[in-house]
Amino acid sequence: MLLFSTDIDGTIFDGPETAEIFAAFWKNLRELPEQPLLVYNTGRSLDDVRGLISGTSLPSPDFIIAGVGTEMFDQAEGRLMDEWKEALSGNWNFETVRNLVSAEIEDIEAQPDECQNEFKCSWYYHDKNGNDLDRIGKLIESAGLEAQVIYSSNRDLDILPRQANKGNALRWLASWRNIPLSRVAVAGDSGNDSSMFLVDDTFGVVVSNAEDALVSAVAGGNAYLSEEPCARGVIEGLSLHLGLDTQSLSHDSHTSG
């Protein structure tokens, strides 16, 4: 494994304890002869993730893909990767999407401003089904834009340019770093993670607390469904994948008693 792209919330983090467990495991992996790159791939905004990293024991990553694949940050160089933004800008207009959806769709509420960015138009849209989502997709298409509609946790609706999403951003980053996709692993727990599992040749860990929508979206692929939840499930899956001794790793990770 040369690159590990992981969701944060519900996957490696649900509070201080899981952050410590994942940090201890990652510290061990950093000692492998070929140190893998760590990529956080999350729906949170970049500012939000950076705040979370500095306020918890989560290890510092090499890259952050934030806003469901709409923002990319190179931690070593401390810079936003504008190269990725350029790849997103075709056939997309935030204002048009936002105005159309708020004019035409009932029962929908815009997420707070800090959850929006020029390539991510996000809403709360409770307990909807495939038809409701298709309707939104068609509405945007009718305005001549190329978007995709991503639904997570039976609540969060993200509308992004067709070229965005966590999986496409990951594919771009791996190619940027010349890392073959067969040497990439991913982990996640909810709907917005499914595109990472659909990246060809990657190994994936679906944690046991994952939502059903993700489990069905990845069925038939080569994802591993862990028995343990959250960070423990990630450790379980990656240890199997890498042939590591889970026993010794979990002893090392008992930092919080």
Ligand code: GLC
């Ligand atoms: C995070 C983001 C939110 C998004 C959700 C699902 O919670 O803050 O904007 O809708 O992930 O992708």
Ligand code: MG
């Ligand atoms: Mg999650």
